[in-house]
Amino acid sequence: MTKVEELRKIEFGHSFPRHGLRLLYWFARLVDRDANRALDLDFDPGTEHFGFHLYPNNRLALPDTRGHPDVFYYVVGNVNGPKSYQLPVYVVQDFLNAKTLHSYHRYWGLDFDNGNRDRIIVRVRGTSLEAVYVAAHFYPSNEYDLSHVYEISSGLLSRIGSSGLDEFLSGASSWVRHTPYECKFWCEATSLQCLFYACLCVRYDSVCLLRLINHVIKHFMVLQFMSIYIKGF
Structure with a gap:
């Protein structure tokens, strides 16, 4: 080479x-x-x-x-x-x-x-x-x-x-900062998994971080809705 x-x-x-x-x-x-x-x-x-x-x-x-x-x-x-x-x-x-x-x-x-x-x-x-x-x-x-x-x-x-x-x-x-597999893992895992993995991986970039934040927000919004729904009973 x-x-x-x-x-x-x-x-x-x-x-x-x-x-x-x-x-x-x-x-x-x-x-x-x-x-x-x-x-x-x-x-x-x-x-x-x-x-x-x-x-x-x-x-x-x-x-x-x-x-x-x-x-x-x-x-x-x-x-x-x-x-x-x-x-x-x-x-x-x-x-x-x-x-x-x-x-x-x-x-x-x-x-x-x-x-x-x-x-x-x-x-x-x-x-x-x-x-x-x-x-x-x-x-x-x-x-x-x-x-x-x-x-x-x-x-x-x-x-x-x-x-x-x-x-x-x-x-x-072009993707050494993060592999597609890592981004896929972050976007599909639960918020706890995402946060834990993000804390351990020192190479995250802004794109992956935004995906992570977006996923965590969506996850907690679902949990909040479920808790309100359950309390209604």
Whole structure:
């Protein structure tokens, strides 16, 4: 991929609470570009900082590096792992909010089990970054959706890293602030569910908020009418 707009065509990081776009933005800001325009990391991913760990590439979905003992694949993005606390809040917040709701998901009619799917895979030689891919992890196995692995060009990575977060999210997805499913949930759930979910979700925008307020007003008007009707008996 060479353009931000191309990210709109894939599922990576779009539906709540998936975090891929924010993860990609964080990683792009982490990468250094030297005088020769080569990409470098200022840390060794082999130390498992930020939750980086080896990606085995057993099924050879990515270019084979077995003839290059100094080249490795690493993967990052598990926001439920022991090193996830090292990731910035804006990357993990939606998943944490969803995790708060997890024990209630049967009641709410929501399924957040796939919220922790997005990953970034990098190919490195020492700290030199040779390639970057976005991918999806299958929960709860250790397998990856190899039909949806996309390489991110160095130019795109640089453009993402030089932009602001809101600017990038706006270009990468026209609805990243809220998915249609979230708006549907807000508009069709009861007022208590709406208010509870709105308090937990930090990404609501003005359109969804107006829909929420409108729904709550209608809901309480119905309750008020019913209470008056019952009292009439």
